[in-house]
Amino acid sequence: MELKKSIFQKLRMDGRDYSLPRWYFITLEADCHQPLFGNVLDGKMIPNKPGALTERFWAEIPQRYNHIALGACQVTFNHFHGLLQITRAGGKVIGEVLNMFKESVTREWRRSTGTLNTPNVSSVWAPNDYDVICFNANELHVRTRYIQANPKRRTLRDLPEDTRETCQKANHWAELFSKQFSTKISRHGETI
Numbered sequence: 001m002e003l004k005k006s007i008f009q010k011l012r013m014d015g016r017d018y019s020l021p022r023w024y025f026i027t028l029e030a031d032c033h034q035p036l037f038g039n040v041l042d043g044k045m046i047p048n049k050p051g052a053l054t055e056r057f058w059a060e061i062p063q064r065y066n067h068i069a070l071g072a073c074q075v076t077f078n079h080f081h082g083l084l085q086i087t088r089a090g091g092k093v094i095g096e097v098l099n100m101f102k103e104s105v106t107r108e109w110r111r112s113t114g115t116l117n118t119p120n121v122s123s124v125w126a127p128n129d130y131d132v133i134c135f136n137a138n139e140l141h142v143r144t145r146y147i148q149a150n151p152k153r154r155t156l157r158d159l160p161e162d163t164r165e166t167c168q169k170a171n172h173w174a175e176l177f178s179k180q181f182s183t184k185i186s187r188h189g190e191t192i
Contacts, residue, residue: 016133019093021086023071023134025143026098028080029126035077036124043152050109050124051075057104058082064100067091071140072147076154081147083140098129 018024030036037051047055054075062068067090071083084094092100106124134140 018095018131018133019086019089021088023083023085023140023143024094025132025134026080026082026084026094027130028082028098028102029128029130030078031123031126033078033126037075037077037080039077040151040154045074045076045151047075049112050105053105053108053112054080057101057108060104061097061101065092065097068097072144074147074150076150081150083134083143083147094131 036048037054038045038047040046045051055073058070058073058080061084062070067086067088069085069087071085073080073082084097086094102125109124132143134143
């Protein structure tokens with residue numbers, strides 16, 4: 001199975017139907033990987049205005065689409081992860097739901113900053129999204145834990161190497177990692 005890689009195409013598995021009732025792991029990147037959504041401080045995400053708008057409009061998706069349920073989600077400084085479930089066939093497909101979500105965040109952010117019709121203001125979101133079908137309960141569980149631990153991983157990555165080692169020796173971060181990452185995440189059958 002091959003992934004589509006064109007900048008103009010979504011990164012989706014060939015031959016899969018993204019309108020079927022199941023869980024989907026979604027990643028949306030900020031345009032040009034800009035830190036648009038806030039800061040991670042001490043392992044916790046502190047959202048700014050675009051980050052809060054992202055959280056708000058994500059939470060409102062099931063109100064607009066009654067065939068959609070939501071699982072874990074996390075805004076980080078330059079991207080967003082969320083679990084989205086299509087509960088029954090026949091409604092909007094993933095791409096349409098995500099486009100509405102991204103447009104809503106962008107429109108409200110531009111309205112609140114007064115840049116609604118400013119042509120040189122970049123988009124909030126990168127043009128593509130990354131999504132993975134969660135084929136079973138174990139994969140859904142792993143993805144949920146991955147989302148929940150995202151800000152903590154960012155904090156650890158930002159620490160100097162010697163500080164990371166000290167934290168791990170003191171079990172400060174080692175305990176977190178043993179709980180959060182006891183199961184490896186796989187992407188399309190490949191361990192990452």
